[in-house]
Amino acid sequence: xxxxxxxxxxxxxxxxxANSAKIAExxxxxxxxxxxxxxxxxxxxxxxxxxxxxVDSVGVFGIAREAAAILPRFGISASLSSxxxxxxxxxxxxxxxxxxxxxxxxxxxxxAILIRDIKIGPSPVFIQERLKAIGSRPIxxxxxxxxxxxxxLGQPLHTFDYNKIRGAxxxxxxxxxGEKLTTLDGKTHILPGGDIVIEDGDGRLIDLAxxxxxxxxxxxxxxxxxxxxxxxxxxxxxxxDVMTLAKRTDAATLFEKGLDPELVEVTMRRGIDLFVQIxxxxxxxxxxxxxxxPYSSKTVRLTEKFVEDRLGVPIAKNDISKILDSLGLKTxxxxxxxxxxxxxxxxxxxxxxxxxxxxxxRLYGYHNxxxxxxxxxxxxxxxxxxxxxxxxxKRTLQGWxxxxxxxxxxxxxxxxxxxxxxKLKNPLGSDSEYLRLSLAPSxxxxxxxxxxxxxxxxxxxxxxxxxxxxxNLPEEKMMLAGVFANQSFEDTKGxxxxxxxxxxxxxxxxxEDSRWFLPHHRLVxxxxxxxLGQFGVLKKEGLIYYEFGVEDVRSVSKPLTTYIPxxxxxxxxxxxxxxxxxxTLLGEIIKSMETADQQISSVRLVDTFEDTKTLRVTYQSLxxxxxxxxxxxxxxxxxxxxxxxxxxxxxx
Numbered sequence: 001x002x003x004x005x006x007x008x009x010x011x012x013x014x015x016x017x018a019n020s021a022k023i024a025e026x027x028x029x030x031x032x033x034x035x036x037x038x039x040x041x042x043x044x045x046x047x048x049x050x051x052x053x054x055v056d057s058v059g060v061f062g063i064a065r066e067a068a069a070i071l072p073r074f075g076i077s078a079s080l081s082s083x084x085x086x087x088x089x090x091x092x093x094x095x096x097x098x099x100x101x102x103x104x105x106x107x108x109x110x111x112a113i114l115i116r117d118i119k120i121g122p123s124p125v126f127i128q129e130r131l132k133a134i135g136s137r138p139i140x141x142x143x144x145x146x147x148x149x150x151x152x153l154g155q156p157l158h159t160f161d162y163n164k165i166r167g168a169x170x171x172x173x174x175x176x177x178g179e180k181l182t183t184l185d186g187k188t189h190i191l192p193g194g195d196i197v198i199e200d201g202d203g204r205l206i207d208l209a210x211x212x213x214x215x216x217x218x219x220x221x222x223x224x225x226x227x228x229x230x231x232x233x234x235x236x237x238x239x240x241d242v243m244t245l246a247k248r249t250d251a252a253t254l255f256e257k258g259l260d261p262e263l264v265e266v267t268m269r270r271g272i273d274l275f276v277q278i279x280x281x282x283x284x285x286x287x288x289x290x291x292x293x294p295y296s297s298k299t300v301r302l303t304e305k306f307v308e309d310r311l312g313v314p315i316a317k318n319d320i321s322k323i324l325d326s327l328g329l330k331t332x333x334x335x336x337x338x339x340x341x342x343x344x345x346x347x348x349x350x351x352x353x354x355x356x357x358x359x360x361x362r363l364y365g366y367h368n369x370x371x372x373x374x375x376x377x378x379x380x381x382x383x384x385x386x387x388x389x390x391x392x393x394k395r396t397l398q399g400w401x402x403x404x405x406x407x408x409x410x411x412x413x414x415x416x417x418x419x420x421x422x423k424l425k426n427p428l429g430s431d432s433e434y435l436r437l438s439l440a441p442s443x444x445x446x447x448x449x450x451x452x453x454x455x456x457x458x459x460x461x462x463x464x465x466x467x468x469x470x471x472n473l474p475e476e477k478m479m480l481a482g483v484f485a486n487q488s489f490e491d492t493k494g495x496x497x498x499x500x501x502x503x504x505x506x507x508x509x510x511x512e513d514s515r516w517f518l519p520h521h522r523l524v525x526x527x528x529x530x531x532l533g534q535f536g537v538l539k540k541e542g543l544i545y546y547e548f549g550v551e552d553v554r555s556v557s558k559p560l561t562t563y564i565p566x567x568x569x570x571x572x573x574x575x576x577x578x579x580x581x582x583x584t585l586l587g588e589i590i591k592s593m594e595t596a597d598q599q600i601s602s603v604r605l606v607d608t609f610e611d612t613k614t615l616r617v618t619y620q621s622l623x624x625x626x627x628x629x630x631x632x633x634x635x636x637x638x639x640x641x642x643x644x645x646x647x648x649x650x651x652x
Contacts, residue, residue: 013064016078055257059154156251167201302353407442415441435466439481481547504558571620577651
C-alpha cells in the first residue's frame with residue numbers, strides 16, 4: 001500500500017529534531033519504506049510503501065508510532081505524542097436516538113453518535129492544505145473531517161444525514177440477491193447477495209457498508225443533524241464485496257486488511273471534537289457502542305536462545321525488551337523464557353515466535369548483522385533440468401520472432417468446452433470459474449485482442465493445464481502452445497521445424513483431421529511412435545496454432561548432436577518445378593526426393609504457384625565433385641520416382 005504523509009502533519013505526533021531526510025532514511029532501514037520525499041512549499045511530503053500486513057501503519061499516527069520506536073535505535077531522540085481528545089460522552093449499548101439490529105459476524109464493532117445543529121461550510125485552511133497535499137479533494141467541513149481522520153488514524157468513518165434515516169432505525173445485514181443501491185457517486189448497483197448493507201426503518205438500503213454510503217442518506221448543504229458512524233467490519237466480507245462489485249475505495253482498502261477494533265473509540269472521540277470545533281455541532285450525551293467480543297490480549301512465548309540461534313548474533317535480554325517495549329509489545333522475562341503481550345493493533349500480524357523475532361531483527365538492524373559468505377563448493381547446475389530446457393525453448397522461439405505471453409489458468413465455461421473440467425467452489429467471476437484444459441482459448445483470445453495488428457504476429461505461452469483425475473488432484477501438465485497470425489502456413493511450419501531441429505529432435509509430420517482445425521490442415525508431430533504435439537490452421541479466426549507436451553519434447557531432445565564435418569567437395573544446386581495432384585502432401589514429396597539417392601544432401605521448398613511447387617535440390621558427394629552427367633542421372637532417377645509414386649510431372 002502506498003501512502004503520502006506531510007512532514008508537518010507527522011510532527012503533530014512525532015517529537016524529534018531529526019530532519020525529514022533522516023526520518024526517511026531510518027524508516028526505510030527498519031520499517032516502512034520511504035520511496036521519495038517531495039517538497040511542497042515549506043513542507044515535505046513522504047511517499048511511503050507499507051506492507052499489506054501492517055495496516056496499523058497506514059496513517060499519520062501509525063507512521064509516527066513506528067518512527068518513535070525506530071529513530072532512537074540510530075541515536076536520535078524521538079517520542080510519540082498520544083491522540084488527545086476532549087470528548088467525554090459515555091459509551092452505551094442503547095441510545096434513544098437510534099434503534100439498531102446488527103449482525104456481528106459482519107460488523108464486530110458498531111458505534112454511532114448523533115450530532116445536532118451542525119453548520120455546513122468550508123474546512124479550516126490547514127485541513128484543506130493537508131488533504132490536498134496527499135491528493136484528496138476538500139469538499140466541505142463534514143466530508144473533510146471524515147477523510148482527515150481516516151488518513152490521520154487509519155480508521156474510516158462515515159456520516160449520514162440523520163433526518164434521512166427513516167424511522168431512526170438501522171439494520172446491518174447481508175444483502176439479498178437482486179437488491180439495488182445507489183451510492184454517493186451516483187452509480188446504481190444490483191447486488192449479487194451477501195454484501196454488507198444497512199437498511200433504514202422503511203427497508204431502504206442506505207449504505208454499502210465499508211465501501212461507500214448511499215445517495216439517499218448523504219449529507220448536503222441542508223443537513224442539520226449528522227449521525228457520525230465509526231465501525232469495524234469483517235475483512236473477508238469487505239474483500240469479497242470489493243472484488244464482486246469492482247468498487248474500490250480508500251476505506252475498503254483499509255477494512256479488507258483487518259482493522260483494530262480498539263481504534264474505533266479514539267477515532268470516534270476525535271471525530272466528535274472536530275465536529276464541535278469546526279461544525280459547531282452539539283453531540284448527544286451517549287455514544288452507541290455495540291461490541292460483544294472486546295479484544296482480549298494474547299501472549300506469544302519464546303526464549304533468548306531462540307532469538308540468538310535464528311539471528312546468528314547474541315542480543316542481550318535488556319535490549320530485546322527495549323526493542324519490543326518501544327513497539328508497544330509488553331515483555332516479561334522468567335529466566336531465559338520471554339512472554340510478549342500483543343497490543344490490539346498488532347493482533348493480526350503477530351502470532352508466532354518468528355513474528356516477534358522479525359520485530360527484534362528489524363529494529364536491531366539487518367544492516368548491523370554480520371555478513372558471511374557461504375562455505376563449500378559452488379554446486380553444479382542440474383544436468384538437463386526442466387527449467388533450463390524451458391528457458392532454451394523460450395529463447396529459441398523469441399529468436400524466431402515469437403512473443404511470450406502470460407495468461408490466466410482460470411477461464412470461463414465457454415473456454416473449457418467440456419463437462420469434465422474442474423470448477424472452482426469460490427470463483428471471483430464467471431470468466432474465471434474453471435481450470436483450463438488447454439492453452440488454446442487463452443492464446444486465441446490474446447490474438448483477437450491484437451487483430452488490428454497487420455504485421456506478422458507470433459504469440460506463445462509455456463504454462464500448465466489441469467487434467468482432472470477422479471477422486472484425486474488434477475494432473476498438472478506443462479504445455480507449450482502458440483498462435484501465428486498474418487503469416488503463411490509454410491513460414492510458420494518452418495519455425496516449428498527449426499525449433500525441433502535446435503532441440504536435436506528428428507520429427508515426422510502426419511496429416512490427421514480434428515474438429516478444431518480446417519479439413520486437411522492439421523499435422524500431428526511425432527518422434528518415432530511418441531506423439532509430441534500438433535500444428536495446423538484453426539477454424540476459429542483462421543489462426544495457425546501449435547501445441548506440445550513439454551515433458552514429451554524434453555524426453556526425446558538431444559542436448560548434443562552428432563558433428564558432421566564440412567564436405568570437402570562443392571555441391572550443385574538446381575530448382576525443379578513439379579506439377580502436383582490436388583492434396584498431395586509436400587512433406588512426403590520432399591522426404592521421397594531426399595531418399596531417392598544418397599548424393600542428394602537437401603531438398604527445400606522455395607516457391608509455390610497454384611498446383612506447382614518449386615523445390616531447390618542440392619547434390620553433393622562426399623568423395624568427389626559431381627559432373628553434369630552424374631547430376632542428370634540422379635535428377636532422372638528422382639523425376640521417375642516422383643511420377644511413379646505421386647503422379648507428379650516436370651513443369652514445362
